[in-house]
Amino acid sequence: NSKVIQTPRYLVKGQGQKAKMRCIPEKGHPVVFWYQQNKNNEFKFLINFQNQEVLQQIDMTEKRFSAECPSNSPCSLEIQSSEAGDSALYLCASSLSRDWGGTLYFGAGTRLSVL
Amino acid sequence: GDSVTQTEGLVTLTEGLPVMLNCTYQTIYSNPFLFWYVHYLNESPRLLLKSSTDNKRTEHQGFHATLHKSSSSFHLQKSSAQLSDSALYYCALSARNSGTYQRFGTGTKLQVVP
Numbered sequence A: 001n002s003k004v005i006q007t008p009r010y011l012v013k014g015q016g017q018k019a020k021m022r023c024i025p026e027k028g029h030p031v032v033f034w035y036q037q038n039k040n041n042e043f044k045f046l047i048n049f050q051n052q053e054v055l056q057q058i059d060m061t062e063k064r065f066s067a068e069c070p071s072n073s074p075c076s077l078e079i080q081s082s083e084a085g086d087s088a089l090y091l092c093a094s095s096l097s098r099d100w101g102g103t104l105y106f107g108a109g110t111r112l113s114v115l
Numbered sequence B: 001g002d003s004v005t006q007t008e009g010l011v012t013l014t015e016g017l018p019v020m021l022n023c024t025y026q027t028i029y030s031n032p033f034l035f036w037y038v039h040y041l042n043e044s045p046r047l048l049l050k051s052s053t054d055n056k057r058t059e060h061q062g063f064h065a066t067l068h069k070s071s072s073s074f075h076l077q078k079s080s081a082q083l084s085d086s087a088l089y090y091c092a093l094s095a096r097n098s099g100t101y102q103r104f105g106t107g108t109k110l111q112v113v114p
Helices: A059-063
Strands: A005-007 A010-013 A019-024 A031-037 A043-050 A053-057 A065-068 A075-079 A088-095 A110-114 B003-005 B010-014 B019-021 B024-026 B032-039 B046-051 B057-060 B063-066 B076-078 B087-095 B108-113
Touching (some): A010 A019, A019 A110, B003 B087, B010 B019, B032 B063, B046 B057, B046 B063
Parallel strands (some): A010 A110
Antiparallel strands (some): A019 A075, A065 A075, A088 A110, B003 B024, B019 B076, B032 B046, B032 B087
16 A cells, blocks of 8 residues: 555545645655656656655646645645646555665546636 | 557457557666556556666566667566456656656557457
């Protein structure tokens, strides 16, 4: 069983509503990633953190998406104004290292449906 | 930029037949790390195997793959498919100096039938 905990498992929002999901990384893992798995099962990288600092993010996340990984609290990903195209499985993963060989440990995901 | 190509979206196999899922990649960096992740329905994706060593076979849970830098490939193989192997399989690439995240292929759904 995964030690990366994501909540909620399911999230239903109307267009224009905020959608927030949370992730507790595996203990001792300082690096956290958010990926979006779309209806075609494609993984799209959104953003990653090392401890509380953003390492990298794609353009999409700079506009409607916000994310943080505060100290001693779950990481979160929030969509400020949901759109139908945001409906997807959002996967959080953590890693021991930001090195290029580091294994990703995934949570079970939050499935967002935007009606 | 870096990319991963998985040419088969769906592979349907009869139990007992060999499995081969294709993965090729593009990167300008000479020392890539390649990964295979497996995603079973209603479970978390998890690592199946990984490698950064050229021409060395890597094995785990009956699956194996060999990184061939000359052909930029990292195909996943298994000698005999089992019903329980039915899942989504993703190939991923990470390269030093090429960003801080792994780039995934589009995935291959493996369906093993009796």
